[in-house]
Amino acid sequence: MSATTPHPRLAEAFERHRAGDLAAAEQAYRAVLAERGEDADALNGLAGLSLVQRRPNQALALLRRALAQRPESAVIWSNLARAALGSGRSEDAARAAQRACELGGDTVDDLLLLGNALRDLDRTDESEAAFERAAQKAPGQLAPAYNLAISHLTAGQHERALRELKALTARFPAQPAVRHSLANALAAVGRHAEALVEYRATTEQSPGFVAAWTNYALTCLEVGELDEAAAALDHALDLRPGEPVAVAAAGVLAQREGDAARIAQLFDVDRVIVAGELPLPAQVPDRQAWHDAIEAEILALPHLRRDLASKTTRDGRQSGNLAAIGHGALGAFVAALRETLAARIDAHASRQHGVDPVLVAPPPARWHLNLWATVLDPAGHQDPHLHPSGWLSGVYYLRAAASPDDRAGWIEFGAPPTVLQGDTPPTVHALQPREGELVTFPSYLYHRTVPHRGDGLRISLAFDVVPLPA
Incomplete structure (x- = not known):
């Protein structure tokens, strides 16, 4: 069998992968590698499984092996960017996403990967340019416009982000993440009463949204609504015990209320x-x-x-x-x-x-x-x-x-x-x-x-x- 001919078990692996049967997909991918050696498709497939399982370092190793076999594959470079982002390697992610864009013709997904990597690096102008290109390619899609607004929010362009997020919330009212980001933008510019309204709406729409409960509590702390903050933190910590931002907010609340027992638990040097x-x-x-x-x-x-x-x-x-x-x-x-x-x-x-x-x-x-x-x-x-x-x-x-x-x-x-x-x-x-x-x-x-x-x-x-x- 030619090394360039797809291995017959790859179709099985892909089908199992699409169906969510990860164990069977892994077995099929590994069977291909056992017979053929370094097969780029099988390595890329295994890396995809690792990404689903949140094993980005394992995915990186597999994708580098795949690129050694197929260095001009935009798909493999794109997955490498995802894996690098997942492991905190923003510089590597930006390089990989840029290469994917060059080889794949600036797909929306690759531009979003590039924009997110550049945003992590605080390369604000370049990040915005990537998101702008994505938005031009997909003017009706949420992801490019939303990421552009978040980029503005992260860069401290609060009023601009606020305008964009208000428009997106009106267009996509069923998306709690958009409403939550609108609340964050309102809080960032000191419009706390409006922010609290949006946080409440977000938590009603998505009761399991831990970050929304936590940021709701933090805004309540800012304006002195301690009882409301305590109730929001109870929800957040019930959903995810030990969540760092929620625990930090619980510590702030304990200090504000003089809760000596909780202060001792959180701040005992x-x-x-x-x-x-x-x-x-x-x-x-x-x-x-x-x-x-x-x-x-x-x-x-x-x-x-x-x-x-x-x-x-x-x-x-x-x-x-x-x-x-x-x-x-x-x-x-x-x-x-x-x-x-x-x-x-x-x-x-x-x-x-x-x-x-x-x-x-x-x-x-x-x-x-x-x-x-x-x-x-x-x-x-x-x-x-x-x-x-x-x-x-x-x-x-x-x-x-x-x-x-x-x-x-x-x-x-x-x-x-x-x-x-x-x-x-x-x-x-x-x-x-x-x-x-x-x-x-x-x-x-x-x-x-x-x-x-x-x-x-x-x-x-x-x-x-x-x-x-x-």
Whole structure:
């Protein structure tokens, strides 16, 4: 049988795949590979199964093998972009989506992939251009217009996004995601009463929409409607116990209401924060020399970008996802971090005993790593934020630039953004960064950095442990 002739079991695999019989489809794809070796269609099909099962790293490996056999396939490049987006590799996703567009003639799906990857990279103008091209190709479709509006919202163009989302809500009233985004846009421009109306309508239309309940609660907290916030959070946490944004909002509510028991559960420093030196890899004899090498690699990164609109870094630069790096000093750090995180996950899980079950998500059996570098200039800092996609988050310090006297350069935990704070000062714990130290904490925990002083840079590597389905 010619290597270019489709294997007879591929038709069976495709049919099983379309029918949703994933186990049978996988068996058929693997039978093709066992007989033929590197078959691009079978590899692409297996990668599609991995994407459905939310195994993006496995999909990436399969798709790279498929591209080695068929480098001019727009479909395979498109799937590679999806897999890269799913694993947080936005730079790789943008390159793959661009190649898919070049080979496939700018399909709407590929333009949407490209726009989403570029939006993740804060390449706002290019992202908007991709969505505009998609909208021109499919003027009656929701997805291009909706993504364009979300791109404007993410970039801080709130009034423009608001006009677009109002029009889309009128055109597509049965789409709760559109109404939810309209509510978010209204909240972003301070039109809280209107936002609450849209959040209520969204939750009535889609009672299982966790993010709508959570954002409803956050807006209630902003305007002081604490009882309404509590009811919305009850819904969110019943639907998804331990959801990071909902737990963070529950912490804000506890601080506003003086709920000492819940404050203790969420903000007990000895329970929720673990700090300790990251063990040196066996091949690294000297930590300072290793730090110097990592710093040089970070500062040479082509995607180290300044003051991104969608990030909380101020007077500083931030990289894309570094978790896939497998070489050099950064590669050694990634390997050491992955090894240490297994123990840290266990340590944090063991500290959850006695905590209200709705506030606790179980430790992930499977997870992927998002890792990025942050380089702060003098007076640079991070605004209060949390990490909504993670189960566990953390930071490793290469250059601490922290003053022991006035907390300049320190990291502070527990204080939400000012708009969420009430009359009572929030419970705050400050930690002085130390070079070589790995600090981990639950992803729901609001944190910020105090502006640092001096002439040097403050350089750190932050990360999220992002759960995947078992």
